[in-house]
Amino acid sequence: MSKFGVLVMGPAGAGKSTFCTALIQHLHNNKRPCYYVNLDPAAEDFAFEPDIDIKDLISLEDVMEEMSLGPNGGLIYCFEFLQENLDFLTEPLEQVTEEYLIIFDMPGQIELYTHIPILPDLVKHLMRGSLNINMCAAYLLESTFVIDRPKFFAGTLSAMSAMLMLEMPHVNILSKMDLVKGHVAKRDLKRFLAPDAEHLTDEPSRQLQFEEDKDEKREADPAATKNVMAGESFNRLNKAVAQLIDDFSMVSFLKLDAQDEDSVGAVLSYIDDAIQYHEAQEPREPNDNLDTEIIESAIDR
Ligand SMILES: Nc1nc2c(ncn2[C@@H]2O[C@H](COP(=O)(O)OP(=O)(O)OP(=O)(O)O)[C@@H](O)[C@H]2O)c(=O)[nH]1
Numbered sequence: 001m002s003k004f005g006v007l008v009m010g011p012a013g014a015g016k017s018t019f020c021t022a023l024i025q026h027l028h029n030n031k032r033p034c035y036y037v038n039l040d041p042a043a044e045d046f047a048f049e050p051d052i053d054i055k056d057l058i059s060l061e062d063v064m065e066e067m068s069l070g071p072n073g074g075l076i077y078c079f080e081f082l083q084e085n086l087d088f089l090t091e092p093l094e095q096v097t098e099e100y101l102i103i104f105d106m107p108g109q110i111e112l113y114t115h116i117p118i119l120p121d122l123v124k125h126l127m128r129g130s131l132n133i134n135m136c137a138a139y140l141l142e143s144t145f146v147i148d149r150p151k152f153f154a155g156t157l158s159a160m161s162a163m164l165m166l167e168m169p170h171v172n173i174l175s176k177m178d179l180v181k182g183h184v185a186k187r188d189l190k191r192f193l194a195p196d197a198e199h200l201t202d203e204p205s206r207q208l209q210f211e212e213d214k215d216e217k218r219e220a221d222p223a224a225t226k227n228v229m230a231g232e233s234f235n236r237l238n239k240a241v242a243q244l245i246d247d248f249s250m251v252s253f254l255k256l257d258a259q260d261e262d263s264v265g266a267v268l269s270y271i272d273d274a275i276q277y278h279e280a281q282e283p284r285e286p287n288d289n290l291d292t293e294i295i296e297s298a299i300d301r
């Protein structure tokens with residue numbers, strides 16, 4: 001029997017928990033069962049009570065107090081503790097059946113997605129071994145942060161880093177689209193949704209701004225002309241990064257407005273495709289009330 005899950009990731013405040021809530025609401029509305037797993041040991045308020053909450057195993061607050069760690073060190077400690085106590089996840093998840101979508105709500109500390117092997121090990125445990133969950137990563141970036149070229153590069157590279165590290169089907173999502181709608185031309189938005197090297201480096205106004213910055217810095221401090229962020233070298237760096245993003249041709253973004261159910265439904269259909277959810281579902285019984293109504297209304301017509 002297969003199981004299906006989505007790992008909702010991304011930087012702090014990207015809208016991960018809001019997306020999880022919207023997804024659960026959408027699944028409820030469509031009479032689809034889901035299983036909500038909170039893996040953020042600092043999360044407090046939930047619109048839907050998690051079925052598994054890492055805080056029942058360990059809480060960030062306790063770790064910070066007892067181990068005298070900061071929030072990031074504390075989070076790593078919590079995940080190492082989870083790694084040593086994987087039964088906490090395995091035992092309840094073994095009972096989850098194939099109709100369920102298991103939603104994992106992750107914390108926002110970016111180091112989890114870049115260089116620490118904790119998350120790949122956790123993902124391996126969920127995808128292989130006894131659980132054998134068909135998983136997809138949903139990586140959220142806030143749209144207001146990335147519709148500016150340098151921020152877009154930084155955000156996209158972080159998404160790519162997570163993608164390469166986790167080696168699992170991956171859906172990138174620009175969240176909070178309601179905040180940029182009407183403020184950004186559709187044409188401009190398009191090039192951030194499906195980036196290619198030429199579009200990303202072709203931005204004369206931005207270049208002008210950097211040239212001006214360079215002149216100002218030169219007057220103040222001649223050594224600043226060596227700054228890699230200024231002028232031609234920055235331009236070349238931009239081009240190289242844009243080419244890298246293009247070469248991978250893996251980074252494109254779906255739009256998400258968590259308040260808009262159609263938008264949530266559209267993102268879910270990409271996730272379903274990535275994990276092949278529908279292929280594994282049993283055909284529904286024809287005597288199911290809903291199906292009977294549909295058949296009756298089709299006969300009436
Ligand atoms: N306008 C708008 N605000 C949003 C949207 N999604 C989330 N927010 C707001 O963004 C803030 C952060 O949202 P969360 O869902 O807590 O983000 P998160 O990624 O779970 O944050 P951490 O778990 O702390 O990393 C909250 O104030 C939300 O109300 C959206 O689609 N539109």
Ligand SMILES: [Mg+2]
Pocket residue numbers: 016017018040043105106107
């Ligand atoms: Mg959250």
